[in-house]
Amino acid sequence: MRDHASNIALASAIAPAVQTATVTGAAIDVQEANGVTVIVHTGAIAGSGDFTAKLQESATTADEDFTDVEHLIGSFPDSLEASATIKVGYVGYKRYVRAVLTKNSGTSIAASALVELSALRARPAV
Template identity: 45%
Template sequence: MRDMYSNIKTVPALVPAVQAAAANGSTVDLLGASAVAFVVSTGAIVSSGDFGVKLQDSDDGTTWADVVAAQVKTDAPATLLDGKTYRLGYHGHKRYARVALTKAGGTSIAAGAVAILSPCNKPVA
């Protein structure tokens, strides 16, 4: 049966909003998950907004570091485009992860993200 619904859990990773500066997403606790992917969705870009996205991880949910390239699979370009979705897969071993929106120039971008987790215990209630 094609039942993905019962086998995934979703949590907000970056509240959808017009972002005019770099922004850190919400902390995603990976305890009890065997895998996680983040889906970033973009909307309008104003004045040649030059925004990118990266993943950060943490052992304690307080001290964050950029995830090394070997632990991320992504189809996101260096500069995000409007009206697109991008996937970022985390392959690290830390307990917490988050999306970080970066800004290199321009005015703003509409963006949001969700984390899709594969829980160890299925089906998901």
């Protein structure tokens, strides 16, 4: 076995919570990583909550500069399901990424998003 933990960094993009509205995650600086994976984890859905997920990228942290990522390794489902884990790989060269969970209808979903930074330029990760 090899140690993987020293070779990755994790960043919370959307903290675990019951989401009742569209939530835009924190801007995550990916400059020191050569690999970026976004993981969305869901729990219970209440009131037929219908949410979708997407990844955005930007060269700055300004909200107006973020645009949807067009090229992913894998894809987000058309609608998030209860108790699911979805992973997609980022393909791009912007400095920042962020996850967005969009409420389309219904009441709520328990969900979070995590960004894994891998193939780090400086190791071990702290």
